[in-house]
Amino acid sequence: MQVIDSRREGSTRRSFYIGAIYGIWAAIAASLTLPAFAYLLFPPKARREDEWVEVGDVTKLAPDTPVEMSFRRNRVDGWKITSEKSTAWVVKHSDNTVTAFGPQCTHLGCAYHWDERKTEFLCPCHNSLFAVDGRVVSGPAPRPLDRYETKIEGKKLLLGRLREGDKA
Amino acid sequence: MKRSWAELTEWLDHRTGIQTAIRQFLYEEIPASSGWHQVFGSVAIFLFLTQAFTGVLLAFNYAPTPGDAYNSLRYILTELTGGRLIRGLHHWGASMMIVIVVLHMVQVLLYGAYKKPRETTWLVGVVLLVVTLAYGLTGYLLPWDNRAYWGTVVTTRIAGLAPVLGPYIQRLMGSGGGSVGVVTFARFYGLHVLLLPPATLILIGLHVYLVRKHGVAPAAGDEVLPNQQFYPRQAFRDTVAIFIAFAVLFLMAVLVRVPLEQLADPTDTSYVPRPEWYLLFLFQTLKLFSGPLEVVGAVVLPGLAMLALVLVPFIDRSQMVKVTRRTVAMAFVTLGVIGWTGLTAAAVMSTPKEATAVAVDYSAPTDWMQLSPEEMAGVAYFRQENCVSCHVVGEHGNKVGPDLTRITIHKDAAWMIQHFKRPSAMMPGSAMPPIQLSDVQLNSLAAFLLKLNPNNATALDNAPEFATQGALVYQANHCGACHLVNGVGMKIGPPLNGLAKRQSRSWVEDHFADPQKLSPGSIMPPYKLSPKDMEALTSYLFALPD
Structure with missing residues (x-):
């Protein structure tokens, strides 16, 4: 069967697709991992004053x-x-x-x-x-x-x- | 640099074949008709991975026993940075997962993509739908608040209605006789985090393997057109769809606060449980059947619906046709949507007001509950006089005047009252306007300010409107002359903490009008309260800690 080889598709459109894919995945990864680091590494908010x-x-x-x-x-x-x-x-x-x-x-x-x-x-x-x-x-x-x-x-x-x- | 990278990947590919595998995956041939309608499967897998990620993060700070689950979740929500976001993502992710899985199935149903030889792909998909629902069912119990507890009580009772198998299913759920306890909790937690995730991975693996084996289902007319490759065009569509789903999910997690109700209370008979929104239609269906027919609504109809899903590819075995000509499938989907919407709408409309009004949100610090009525009334005056237009308290306020949470600026109450009346006399140079309140009211305000410190400011700032208004009514009617609240007041009448446990709301409201009628021998005088005051006072009393 005949196949359209995507590697020969119009090069501007192809690089737009690839750029968008990388960009979006980077954004998703950042918005999941940054809060995760804050969640795991920041100390809990203090609840009470230290008592004597x-x-x-x-x-x-x-x-x-x-x-x-x-x-x-x-x-x-x-x-x-x-x-x-x-x-x-x-x-x-x-x-x-x-x-x-x-x-x-x-x-x-x-x-x-x-x-x-x-x-x-x-x-x-x-x-x-x-x-x-x-x-x-x-x-x-x-x-x-x-x-x-x-x-x-x-x-x-x-x-x-x-x-x-x-x-x- | 570029050369060494190429060398490294070549070395790795030679030993693992990873690059070849990725290439094969990305340059998979897909039919010419593939497009935006086929993105839902990828979105579902993405959501599953997000659920796994946020689930692991929650598990890092969660104690899976009924004794600690609630407290550890409160700790995540109120004390950990980003805890509310992570829980929001997990909670709304579960809902979104259902939506996407259903959309995925609807797409396959409409296009007839389950036809020969793809029947098994569809069947694995139906099992995945059941697994998704099982996550929702088991995860619902894990916060161990009232909503979780009572929702699960209903679920286990329904399971018990199943003919013949009912009692055994219940026993498997760890709830012999329909009671929910530590064993139920352990079973649900075990299912939710130990059994279901690997099962899902295996099923997704099988599902994707079958999709790859048979290829993406072609539409009528695809035979004569050249195939396209998955990467980058369809990969781009999938990515955009995933991004939209993720953006919606993230916004929901940030903007829509997932409430945490009161700690599960098995003795709270007034609680009206409601299932998750996507199961409300089942809840409503159940109402249509009563008595001996109950089993029809609870087990038979849902069972038949699942059976129908299983049988779909064996009933519809006709040739592939254009989606626009699949009128029967369209009719079924339309009927399903109408039925679901109608039942859900009916359930929402029949929800009693009290059941939806969450009086207190325990997912935020609730230090305000410990305030005495006088201090709580002080909060009301503090807001009424708009003190935050010059003073910072918690997250609100302007920095014109001093920060009132600083303990060092608190003198005694007498000094503060003089200062409120004539600010510049006590503090030369102060630009603060005098506060026009009575001595009793100023006393209240001072009492509240003496309680403020940097650690509880935000928590006290959270005090809901009904509590401060209720405290005003409480103070105005001198309830404290006979009753005790949070250890302040007199013991002539019964203490009011834990009132919600002892009496219903309507009892309390009737009692105000005619105390002797409901508790003979009581020396409490009758009170004629306006409906608004009555509402505020009762809500306030019912929100007091036990």
Whole structure:
């Protein structure tokens, strides 16, 4: 049977067809993939302000001796809000200010503890050592301990957001 | 560059044959009569792929259990960038898929393209139609809102009407006795995302294989004309049709908000379920049959219609003729269109007003529901006084005055009321005009402003008109002197949260006129409300969180 070979069709018309095909498919692909990237990569809109959580009585703390204090806080986890137990290592300084460290080593997230003999924080996983002010003394930890925002109302210690310790 | 590209494609073609395959696909010979009427199959495949794409994206943020499905969908709609668009594309894509598949079948029917040797192509197509409807049926349940739940209750009951097989079909759907629960949900989700997509791919593969095997159906007179090639002319037509379909779909997804109703409530006996628009004709057909004849409308007629579709190529076995001479096919299509339109129109017209009025759209943040009546009345005054002509709240407003969501500018209520009365006295240099409201009203306004913060501004801005108007009526009649709403008010009368669960709308409306008649011993005085106030107040009370 006879066939009209499209490759020999009028060349302007043919290139118009081909140009339109490429252009339209590019437009469709862009209008599907760009929203998809935004959807997958942009962080979700925050639902609530960070709440301050009451942790305990600061007057009972001995100066410069870290104490692990536990508390419950609401965590927004996707579409869920879960109440979970959390802890902080709280240090009261001699000038009555308070620092509260996040409970995980900044190296790989192990739980560290206060070594009373060395008077340093020791992470048992890879032997990172942190000073009482959160500084890295030795070991693989890349940055100082993370700190909670703190606020003292009367005798009560309130904790806010956990902030990453700076490298400096 | 050009040379290395040519080398690469040649290398690849030598090992995979891909280039040859593409070329064979694109330069397929098609009859001279091929044209714009044959674009629908390509559009259907495109829509299927779009559904798969948006479906996967939804699944990335969706928890497929009745406990979490609703919350995760709300999360997609209210908190994720582009979430509403993706859901809109998936929702409207499903409707459009039905439209295109039906148009595709109508075209084949009109042109008689199912004739020998293309009967099996048609049969696979009929199975694909059933699969498309199965997607719609199973996907309908997945948002797990009232609409989804009650719609599926009806569907499973109808399935139960099937003679002999009814109870077994129901059991397969995980809804023994017509109840819809966790098992039904799991089955529907499994069908929707695990079984149907690969089945569709296989069927589309088979369908396209058969089309290729027999070639595109020629029209009468094509024998004497030279064939044309698919690429680029017909490929261009298909692409343009796909683009039009996509543009319409995209606009629908952006402009037409897909509502999310209240979380599925199996105890909500007042809910009137409605099927998707394209199934309304079946719903209406069902109404024509009652009692023992119900099975005719529910199962027998739809079954016969499917059987008729299956038999089409075996009944009509005449020679190929010009489409304009296929009067019987045209008559059938015309009758079908008239019947569908008539039944759908009748169903739409008989829809009670309450069933269509979605009181609350849960696909947007609903923080406004938590406001006390006083604060909600404050929203009404805020709008009445047109505060947004100078202040920004949420997505509206001009930046003439300060941003009222900034918590630091909120002083106490007493200060704010003084400021409303004489702005320049409290804030020297302020260009704000005094607000002409009573002290009680100003109190309300201040109460609302104290609640505003950057995170809830948009959500509070969403408060529907009926809620703010209802709160005004509530405040004006001092309902809070006896009743509790959102924890504010008195406990002399019953708390009003969850009223919708306890009483019907008409009961509440009658109760206002004569409380003792409906609840003997009540100390509530009768209220004569205007119809407009009554409507606003009842809507407001019925939209309160439980």
